[in-house]
Amino acid sequence: MRHIISILIENEAGALSRVSGLFSARGYNIESLTVAPTEDASLSRMTIVSVGSDDIIEQITKQLNKLIDVVKVVDLSEAAHIERELMLVKVRATGKDREEMKRIADIFRGRIIDVTESSYVIELTGNTTKLDAFLDAIDRSLILETVRTGVCGIGRGDRILKV
Amino acid sequence: MQLTGAEIVIRCLQEEKVEYIFGYPGGSVLFIYDELFKQDQIRHILVRHEQAAVHAADAYSRSSNKVGVCMVTSGPGVTNAVTGIATAYMDSIPLVILTGQVPTAYIGQDAFQEADTVGITRPCVKHNFLVKDVKDLAVTIKKAFYLAKTGRPGPVLVDIPKDITIQKCEFHYPKTISMRSYNPVIKGHAGQIKKAVQLLLDAKRPMIYTGGGVILSDAADRLTRLARMLGFPVTQTLMGLGGYPATDRQHLGMLGMHGTYEANMAMQNCDVLLAIGARFDDRVIGNPAHFGQVPRKIIHVDIDPSSISKRVKVDVPIVGNVPDVLDEIIKQLEASEGKPDQKALAAWWKQIEEWRGKHCLKYKMGKDVIMPQYVVEKLYEVTGGDAFITSDVGQHQMFAAQYYKFDKPRRWINSGGLGTMGFGLPAAMGVCFANPGATVACITGEGSIQMNIQELSTCKQFRLPIKIINLNNGYLGMVRQWQQMFHGNRYSESYVDALPDFVKLAEAYGHVGMRITKPADVEPALKEAFGKHKHELVFMDFVINPEANVFPMVAAGKGLSEMILAEEL
Numbered sequence: 001m002r003h004i005i006s007i008l009i010e011n012e013a014g015a016l017s018r019v020s021g022l023f024s025a026r027g028y029n030i031e032s033l034t035v036a037p038t039e040d041a042s043l044s045r046m047t048i049v050s051v052g053s054d055d056i057i058e059q060i061t062k063q064l065n066k067l068i069d070v071v072k073v074v075d076l077s078e079a080a081h082i083e084r085e086l087m088l089v090k091v092r093a094t095g096k097d098r099e100e101m102k103r104i105a106d107i108f109r110g111r112i113i114d115v116t117e118s119s120y121v122i123e124l125t126g127n128t129t130k131l132d133a134f135l136d137a138i139d140r141s142l143i144l145e146t147v148r149t150g151v152c153g154i155g156r157g158d159r160i161l162k163v
Numbered sequence: 164m165q166l167t168g169a170e171i172v173i174r175c176l177q178e179e180k181v182e183y184i185f186g187y188p189g190g191s192v193l194f195i196y197d198e199l200f201k202q203d204q205i206r207h208i209l210v211r212h213e214q215a216a217v218h219a220a221d222a223y224s225r226s227s228n229k230v231g232v233c234m235v236t237s238g239p240g241v242t243n244a245v246t247g248i249a250t251a252y253m254d255s256i257p258l259v260i261l262t263g264q265v266p267t268a269y270i271g272q273d274a275f276q277e278a279d280t281v282g283i284t285r286p287c288v289k290h291n292f293l294v295k296d297v298k299d300l301a302v303t304i305k306k307a308f309y310l311a312k313t314g315r316p317g318p319v320l321v322d323i324p325k326d327i328t329i330q331k332c333e334f335h336y337p338k339t340i341s342m343r344s345y346n347p348v349i350k351g352h353a354g355q356i357k358k359a360v361q362l363l364l365d366a367k368r369p370m371i372y373t374g375g376g377v378i379l380s381d382a383a384d385r386l387t388r389l390a391r392m393l394g395f396p397v398t399q400t401l402m403g404l405g406g407y408p409a410t411d412r413q414h415l416g417m418l419g420m421h422g423t424y425e426a427n428m429a430m431q432n433c434d435v436l437l438a439i440g441a442r443f444d445d446r447v448i449g450n451p452a453h454f455g456q457v458p459r460k461i462i463h464v465d466i467d468p469s470s471i472s473k474r475v476k477v478d479v480p481i482v483g484n485v486p487d488v489l490d491e492i493i494k495q496l497e498a499s500e501g502k503p504d505q506k507a508l509a510a511w512w513k514q515i516e517e518w519r520g521k522h523c524l525k526y527k528m529g530k531d532v533i534m535p536q537y538v539v540e541k542l543y544e545v546t547g548g549d550a551f552i553t554s555d556v557g558q559h560q561m562f563a564a565q566y567y568k569f570d571k572p573r574r575w576i577n578s579g580g581l582g583t584m585g586f587g588l589p590a591a592m593g594v595c596f597a598n599p600g601a602t603v604a605c606i607t608g609e610g611s612i613q614m615n616i617q618e619l620s621t622c623k624q625f626r627l628p629i630k631i632i633n634l635n636n637g638y639l640g641m642v643r644q645w646q647q648m649f650h651g652n653r654y655s656e657s658y659v660d661a662l663p664d665f666v667k668l669a670e671a672y673g674h675v676g677m678r679i680t681k682p683a684d685v686e687p688a689l690k691e692a693f694g695k696h697k698h699e700l701v702f703m704d705f706v707i708n709p710e711a712n713v714f715p716m717v718a719a720g721k722g723l724s725e726m727i728l729a730e731e732l
Contacts, residue, residue: 010344013293013295014282014285014293017282017285018285021286055472058472059469062468062469063469065468066467066468066469068289068290068310068342068344069344070344071343071344163343
């Protein structure tokens with residue numbers, strides 16, 4: 001099962017490597033990992049997408065909690081939540097493809113944020129499956145470059161991850 | 164008053180009432196060593212290799228329940244210490260390791276004796292710090308001691324760049340510390356404890372299985388009280404030995420790969436298992452799938468939530484400090500009207516006595532050649548069962564665990580988790596400093612002892628009267644045993660050719676050396692070593708039967724009840 005694990009961690013040098021080192025040392029899988037400071041600069045928030053059985057995910061959350069710098073750990077996927085990922089795609093946009101690319105970007109509510117005679121950069125936000133669907137919808141041979149931020153997520157309603 | 168970083172380090176250690184630092188100087192810690200020189204409250208023990216400094220500090224802690232402290236220089240000082248740190252980490256031993264680092268401005272420049280200490284040690288410490296500002300130094304050291312000894316203990320490393328040790332700031336050592344990200348649980352959940360008590364009272368075939376957590380948390384007295392109240396059988400892991408008196412009838416001996424027949428059979432066949440401060444590791448329960456074939460209710464008491472349901476699913480997890488949880492269990496048992504089912508218990512004990520009747524630790528005594536088991540038995544007799552025993556890793560370690568009956572906690576000092584050869588001798592040094600005047604023996608083999616033999620020099624310098632019991636069979640015995648049993652007798656690289664003359668070697672270091680080759684000489688030699696040479700280090704080279712194997716044995720991947728017994732071969 002795919003899980004989205006959110007972590008509040010002391011914003012100290014090496015905090016990221018403590019987490020990533022834990023995953024590699026114990027053979028846990030990381031699909032994506034994002035990290036940035038929160039509104040409280042002394043804390044970073046990390047979002048990790050991992051795939052594993054319930055037992056493995058339980059171990060992952062326990063092991064994360066054991067790290068001294070980790071303040072809180074929540075498995076967002078346990079309840080209602082929102083997830084988003086940002087993707088920038090640079091595509092070839094010439095001839096008939098130029099108009100078609102614009103149309104598909106519009107359908108996916110993407111925005112073209114850079115234009116040259118032969119290319120677009122399209123900005124797209126959504127959950128992982130939406131971004132995958134966009135890449136499937138366009139002609140693969142037209143993709144020059146893609147970059148994705150990895151998933152970040154937040155609980156719905158009253159679920160709040162805060163110190 | 165403004166103090167330099169080096170002065171602050173020493174003042175912090177004094178505030179922590181540190182008696183000994185085990186260490187080795189070098190360029191990046193020179194200012195700290197200079198301050199050490201100027202005071203006489205803390206004694207520095209100069210080892211001959213950094214690995215030994217960590218093992219010594221580790222065993223100092225294991226045998227006293229104080230935090231062990233060691234100090235090494237940057238680069239190779241740290242990399243040499245890593246094996247020691249990992250050893251302490253695997254066995255949850257509270258240590259503070261102070262390491263020198265190249266000056267802040269040089270970090271990342273591939274400077275002389277630079278290593279990424281925080282990076283290298285991260286996977287084998289409870290936590291580590293790089294001090295980047297002298298103002299953070301005192302509070303960081305305070306945190307290190309606090310982290311090392313609270314919760315599940317472990318080694319904590321503080322990396323101090325050389326420039327920090329000469330910068331100055333106001334010294335203030337905090338009395339207490341709190342960290343928002345670290346709040347270990349002490350008390351167990353009352354509701355869970357209630358469930359556990361009910362399970363214990365309803366049990367027909369109960370079993371108590373305890374590990375190093377009982378020793379580390381000083382819970383041996385509570386464990387003994389609880390076990391006697393209930394009348395249940397007790398088995399202990401390699402790390403748990405001494406937590407319950409080994410000579411007591413309720414004790415079934417060690418369990419696991421080389422556990423006793425009765426302990427492993429009872430563990431496999433019990434219906435309610437109370438696991439205390441133990442972690443169901445592979446050497447203890449063998450194949451978890453095989454272990455899971457028998458339905459039983461498991462209560463697991465541990466301070467570390469991540470130890471619970473890691474290898475074996477448990478029914479009643481209780482996260483908490485072992486003594487606090489045991490106190491609560493005892494309290495609830497006393498208040499409860501129910502009593503253990505005596506009829507069922509009697510039947511269970513009858514079964515256990517049948518298993519015990521196999522006498523699985525029997526061995527064939529040779530007339531001309533010494534059996535290693537015999538040496539350990541005689542050592543037990545000669546020392547009155549009251550010595551501190553350290554060991555290295557291999558067959559001798561298992562013989563020591565099987566045949567030396569530990570009645571008290573903190574007497575059995577060995578590297579259980581990491582299985583570090585070379586641990587025994589430096590560990591014995593640490594025990595000597597923590598327990599002046601105590602009888603200390605290091606049971607080792609000719610393979611292991613050579614991994615830190617240079618410490619014979621340290622032993623001379625500090626006049627440590629360790630008795631080295633070298634069970635010399637000319638082979639890396641445990642490797643040879645596996646090769647004999649599982650690799651078609653192909654003894655690949657397990658024969659150690661060109662061994663030194665250990666008697667001469669001991670003498671060269673200024674100690675007493677003895678070689679014992681005949682069974683009849685074992686006891687007199689031991690008596691002489693522990694009598695006439697009480698105050699000297701004696702290196703006793705016992706030439707033993709090279710064919711001796713450790714039994715019973717649960718082969719890797721097998722189930723606990725699938726033991727190979729000596730008589731079956």
